[in-house]
Amino acid sequence: MNIQFADRMGNVQKSFIREILKVTVNPQVISFAGGLPNPASFPVEEVQKATQKVLNDDGNNVLQYSTTEGYLPLRQYIAQRYLKKKGLIIDPDEILITNGSQQGLDLIGKILLNKNDDILLEEPGYLGAIQALSIFEPKFHTVPLLDDGIDINSLEEVLKRCTPKLFYAVPNFQNPSGITYSAQNRESVANILKNTNAIFVEDDPYGELRFIGEDVPSMKTYLGDNAILLGSFSKIIAPGMRLGWICAKREIMEKLIIAKQASDLHTNYFSQRVAYQYLIDNDIDNHIKKITELYKKQRDCMVSMIEKYFPEEVKSTKPEGGMFLWATLPQGFSSLELFDIASKQNVAFVPGDPFYINKKGTNTLRLNYTNSTEDKIEEGIKRLSEAIIGLIK
Amino acid sequence: MNIQFADRMGNVQKSFIREILKVTVNPQVISFAGGLPNPASFPVEEVQKATQKVLNDDGNNVLQYSTTEGYLPLRQYIAQRYLKKKGLIIDPDEILITNGSQQGLDLIGKILLNKNDDILLEEPGYLGAIQALSIFEPKFHTVPLLDDGIDINSLEEVLKRCTPKLFYAVPNFQNPSGITYSAQNRESVANILKNTNAIFVEDDPYGELRFIGEDVPSMKTYLGDNAILLGSFSKIIAPGMRLGWICAKREIMEKLIIAKQASDLHTNYFSQRVAYQYLIDNDIDNHIKKITELYKKQRDCMVSMIEKYFPEEVKSTKPEGGMFLWATLPQGFSSLELFDIASKQNVAFVPGDPFYINKKGTNTLRLNYTNSTEDKIEEGIKRLSEAIIGLIK
The missing domain is CATH 3.40.640.10 (Type I PLP-dependent aspartate aminotransferase-like (Major domain))
Structure with missing residues (x-):
């Protein structure tokens, strides 16, 4: 049988993040790639x-x-x-x-x-x-x-x-x-x-x-x-x-x-x-307060580790809430190439490309901080900095 | 603002059954219209x-x-x-x-x-x-x-x-x-x-x-x-x-x-x-056995009440399982008209029309037996028979 799929399926890619996340199955890898809430915050x-x-x-x-x-x-x-x-x-x-x-x-x-x-x-x-x-x-x-x-x-x-x-x-x-x-x-x-x-x-x-x-x-x-x-x-x-x-x-x-x-x-x-x-x-506002206290610590840790370790040519956002920050490499450097280097150093993130409609080889990347401990954030950002230095210097 | 909806929405009707079910909100109404399992069978x-x-x-x-x-x-x-x-x-x-x-x-x-x-x-x-x-x-x-x-x-x-x-x-x-x-x-x-x-x-x-x-x-x-x-x-x-x-x-x-x-x-x-x-x-097969024993009684009751009360010109299926049977009025009679008569007598079912792509005024109807007691099945089929006789005689 010859299956003809609908035209609309030609426009939809298999999830890039799904592919990225395969790298993170290795327990050695510190992952800032996912977009998961911290399970410690779940009201089980x-x-x-x-x-x-x-x-x-x-x-x-x-x-x-x-x-x-x-x-x-x-x-x-x-x-x-x-x-x-x-x-x-x-x-x-x-x-x-x-x-x-x-x-x-x-x-x-x-x-x-x-x-x-x-x-x-x-x-x-x-x-x-x-x-x-x-x-x-x-x-x-x-x-x-x-x-x-x-x-x-x-x-x-x-x-x-x-x-x-x-x-x-x-x-x-x-x-x-x-x-x-x-x-x-x-x-x-x-x-x-x-x-x-x-x-x-x-x-x-x-x-x-x-x-x-x-x-x-x-x-x-x-x-x-x-x-x-x-x-x-x-x-x-x-x-x-x-x-x-x-x-x-x-x-x-x-x-x-x-x-x-x-x-x-x-x-x-x-x-x-x-x-x-x-x-x-339950008091949901109180529960949300606990979550934001947790995430603020993680965010603060990632922001300060970035300040400490990243080369100063790399820019990054300082979110007032939520789960992600966004880093930008100097022009001309590809975050996909960085991903390859970084994954060898056992740290993962999402390269910017899938967040654009028609751009490849972008110099941006997404980092999630909500699903890591502060220790892992420090170690992960350190490893990532080394990968960045390896790429741009 | 002038909202232009997608063309595809022109092809989809608001659910007919949803409209039908409004009749059944009245607690006086015996409904064979829904397609619900019997909640007595839920393993709470x-x-x-x-x-x-x-x-x-x-x-x-x-x-x-x-x-x-x-x-x-x-x-x-x-x-x-x-x-x-x-x-x-x-x-x-x-x-x-x-x-x-x-x-x-x-x-x-x-x-x-x-x-x-x-x-x-x-x-x-x-x-x-x-x-x-x-x-x-x-x-x-x-x-x-x-x-x-x-x-x-x-x-x-x-x-x-x-x-x-x-x-x-x-x-x-x-x-x-x-x-x-x-x-x-x-x-x-x-x-x-x-x-x-x-x-x-x-x-x-x-x-x-x-x-x-x-x-x-x-x-x-x-x-x-x-x-x-x-x-x-x-x-x-x-x-x-x-x-x-x-x-x-x-x-x-x-x-x-x-x-x-x-x-x-x-x-x-x-x-x-x-x-x-x-x-x-749990033993799901044993649980399914309990459900089918319950539904068999309800199905047997509806089949025998139909035999007892429906005019013989009305034909109906005798399912070997599942939740529905299907009745056919003599040619030329509309189950939508029957629905109007029946709802005045406080009994409801689904008229055949929505189960066809392009037919209106069909002479068929769907009856659900799984969500009624045997008493209600007897009383409901009796009422429905009177409505049918009112329509076709």
Whole structure:
């Protein structure tokens, strides 16, 4: 038999990170490559208690099919938290529970994108979004990131060349760069987008993980119904439960629900019930405080080790939250070549290439600090510095 | 803002059954409309124990991100069960864990279907498959079902008119009709398909729920690698855990894994671990025996009440397993009209229309017996008979 796959599969690469992670199977390797939360932060006992409670009290319902939209009390909880944390007034019916926020990307692509539709992404951009949206064969246009957010001039330029349906971005502690858009930058971006038909998709998996500075308003504050929000419990409870959500106005939500139902009927109801029970029986803000204290130490350690060991020609970001920082080698040096040298010295990271739409041999790299001890961070950065010196000197 | 949705969304209807189920919110209504397993069959205590065990023993891993393919021991378990129950030799790497088998349909559509590709479905066909595959804008062609399976003459005819990429079917206790393909019918279908490039997608959510007769070989027995199998734990453990799987040869599996990763990274790992622990700590065959004993009583009750009360012009199937039976009114009468009459008499079912690609005003209807007590089945069939008599006499 001769199998003809769909054209759309020609656009989607096997995950580069998946290949990278093969190097990290070797226990000798110190890996800054993954994007994993620190399992020490998982509320295992509390999840146990929550599970017992929901199964004891309502086991037959907890294990049954449920609604496509998701468990209403969980959606109400999310709506209330938007009000409390961001001052956003959201109706629970504008929230759909998804299998992690990654599924939100798939559903948004499904309902909005025809082949060759223009879309905007940050450069560098989140790899999972590039992968998810590639399935729908859009034309990607990118806008560079500066230290305080989107490069406004580039945004204005690109909007002269295309008519994007959506702009996907991670304004808080961006993946991969770790940068956060300033309030002023957000307002400028919003003012420019107001004159277009582009929906701003604000993905915010790390927003609660701030350890320095003050929160900045959501893009929805400026854009109202022209923003779609993606959220996730993966970084504040646990990723294994695969719980995220989309928040969108009703006209969009109606289509999202149809697409979600066609995709998998509904999100795991057992997990939804356990997560909700966990949230109402525990002080999540206190739990988040513990996580950010842990991550701040790890971030501080990586930043200071970089200052201590990296050659000064190498620049890197100093994130105020989240899980990643981003380093830039001097022009002309390839982080893929660095990867080969570094892996021989038993240290791994993600080279920049997969975070760009059409660039190869880039001089950037992503470093994760949340899933290493301080000892490993010191030793790993030391090894990486040696590899960098081997490459550039 | 003027939102332009993707063309593909024009092909997908809001779920008809969702609308139907609104009638059943009224507690006076006896509903044969849903497709729910009986919650009395859910192993709540055993799931509790399994959850405690996996969280106690390995909580930090159970709550972490995991692999796209799914938990290897669970895939090994499924492979071993295929060998034991169906004599099929499957490599665990040919199995991908999905969010229920519904997601399998989405992934298969994603990797195989271009717009206007021909595909084959049974008539009547599974509504969830029509919905999931519609997203990819194929040309649907249908082949009628007879009492023992596919209408072979019609299959030969339709293959003269089109070149299908896949043939989606539910050969065991089909949804909606309740019929099962005979071994001879399967062999005939396979012999015809061998000369084509059509992949046979065998969806088998109910296959383990046989209460009369003997198992019939899987289509994969005849078609080998040209069959994709979809399976589910929803009917033998619990649907709230959203665990299903796809079994496909490596060439196809490689693409499925890419599509799965783009869609939602991986299936809920917490549920996968709990389900696996449940499976190894309990006698699943004994548990399935309890379910089928329960469902057999309900099925027997519905069949005998139909014999007792329905006018003899109404024909209905007598399923050997599964969750549904299918009734046919005399020609010219519409089951949608019957639905209106019946809902006034506080009994609900699913009219046939949504199970057909392009037919309206059909004279068929689906009845679910697994989620009612015998008392309710008797009273509901009595009410439905009165509605039928009101319509046809």
